[in-house]
Amino acid sequence: MTNKTPLKNQRRAFTLPSGKTFLNCAYLSPLPKEVEKAGINGILAKQNPFQISQRDFFQTADEVRIAFSETIGNADPHRVVIIPSVSYGLANVARNIKLRKGEEVLVAEAQFPSNIYPWKRLVQEQGGILKTVKAPATHHSRGKLWNEQILDAISYKTRVVALGHVHWTDGTLFDLKAIRQKADQTGALLIIDGTQSVGALPFDVNEIRPDALICAGYKWLLGPYGIGVAYYGQAFDNGTPIEENWINRKNSEDFTGLVNYQDNYQPGALRYEVGEHSNFILLPMLLAALRLVNRWSPASIQEYCHKINVRPLAELQQHGWWVEEESFRAQHLFGIRPPQGVSLQAARQLIQAAGISVSFRGDAIRVAPHVYNSEKELFHLVRLLIQSSGS
Numbered sequence: 001m002t003n004k005t006p007l008k009n010q011r012r013a014f015t016l017p018s019g020k021t022f023l024n025c026a027y028l029s030p031l032p033k034e035v036e037k038a039g040i041n042g043i044l045a046k047q048n049p050f051q052i053s054q055r056d057f058f059q060t061a062d063e064v065r066i067a068f069s070e071t072i073g074n075a076d077p078h079r080v081v082i083i084p085s086v087s088y089g090l091a092n093v094a095r096n097i098k099l100r101k102g103e104e105v106l107v108a109e110a111q112f113p114s115n116i117y118p119w120k121r122l123v124q125e126q127g128g129i130l131k132t133v134k135a136p137a138t139h140h141s142r143g144k145l146w147n148e149q150i151l152d153a154i155s156y157k158t159r160v161v162a163l164g165h166v167h168w169t170d171g172t173l174f175d176l177k178a179i180r181q182k183a184d185q186t187g188a189l190l191i192i193d194g195t196q197s198v199g200a201l202p203f204d205v206n207e208i209r210p211d212a213l214i215c216a217g218y219k220w221l222l223g224p225y226g227i228g229v230a231y232y233g234q235a236f237d238n239g240t241p242i243e244e245n246w247i248n249r250k251n252s253e254d255f256t257g258l259v260n261y262q263d264n265y266q267p268g269a270l271r272y273e274v275g276e277h278s279n280f281i282l283l284p285m286l287l288a289a290l291r292l293v294n295r296w297s298p299a300s301i302q303e304y305c306h307k308i309n310v311r312p313l314a315e316l317q318q319h320g321w322w323v324e325e326e327s328f329r330a331q332h333l334f335g336i337r338p339p340q341g342v343s344l345q346a347a348r349q350l351i352q353a354a355g356i357s358v359s360f361r362g363d364a365i366r367v368a369p370h371v372y373n374s375e376k377e378l379f380h381l382v383r384l385l386i387q388s389s390g391s
């Protein structure tokens with residue numbers, strides 16, 4: 001996967017409590033120590049406003065653009081903007097799409113609500129159709145079939161394909177390269193919610209060519225809650241943002257001339273950036289987090305997660321538990337389903353009593369390891385599951 005030196009366990013970079021096993025980065029990441037430090041420095045800076053210059057309103061944001069561009073292989077940092085949430089980033093997308101009557105927005109079943117509600121509103125307001133591609137009701141080649149059905153569902157009526165790179169509940173991997181190709185053939189936009197993948201799974205904007213990529217910062221980007229990043233491609237150049245704030249306008253760097261009101265915006269996609277994005281606490285934290293992710297590299301993180309899960313998952317599968325086949329699931333986020341007829345109730349109790357944090361999403365246990373986890377922790381989880389199903 002990568003030619004870098006393989007990553008070793010990085011638990012020391014975090015302040016996780018001993019005696020507990022956190023396998024739940026898809027819920028919230030723990031804060032790396034260096035991100036925590038950046039936040040404390042941000043708080044302290046505002047003790048004394050002499051320490052915050054006009055340049056600081058722009059500089060950290062620009063550094064975040066550069067750091068996130070590195071994460072996703074983007075050559076133009078002006079395409080990256082700071083957002084407070086995925087719903088905000090997607091509201092800007094939906095605001096700038098015009099549907100003809102009967103045109104479709106295509107989504108996968110049980111997608112995260114922030115990547116559904118904007119489309120529901122759009123189709124309601126503009127006479128479009130929200131088309132949901134259901135998860136195949138089988139455990140056999142489920143991911144492969146789901147991908148095939150998504151490709152088949154893209155037609156000349158499809159205006160937007162809105163997906164994640166992985167499904168947030170069970171890590172099913174969507175083949176965005178193939179989906180992009182099909183969308184190119186039919187002229188659909190590709191809008192990606194990268195919240196559950198970018199940072200831990202390589203994503204290259206040159207390869208996938210999304211029209212927009214929206215990411216919350218508090219999961220796989222290892223940042224704080226309340227700040228994220230979005231990339232907007234050329235399809236959204238010259239669009240209308242959902243809010244009009246001063247700092248996104250041309251020449252906003254000139255604080256003495258702010259009431260020389262400007263019709264023009266800052267370059268690229270900067271018109272879509274949230275007001276007060278200069279946030280002197282959250283922004284330095286996000287920057288520290290992105291730099292750490294880039295240092296470790298998503299490819300190495302993915303490889304590390306693979307290394308620690310491969311043997312435990314093989315043992316689990318031998319006992320009749322279901323995990324998606326490897327080529328159609330992520331290594332950092334995967335769903336585990338019990339053998340037929342086994343409820344998750346007993347597993348839930350055992351997991352809780354053992355101080356292990358995972359999530360229960362739909363009918364799957366969602367396991368989301370990161371570089372602070374170990375193979376030993378995954379074996380512990382897996383053996384409790386096997387015990388719970390009495391197999």
Ligand SMILES: Cc1ncc(COP(=O)(O)O)c(C=O)c1O
Pocket residue numbers: 026027084085086087088112114115164168193195196216
């Ligand atoms: C796939 C996905 N997208 C988005 C979000 C968060 O959305 P928002 O930032 O709008 O709260 C989550 C949170 O769990 C998620 O799993």
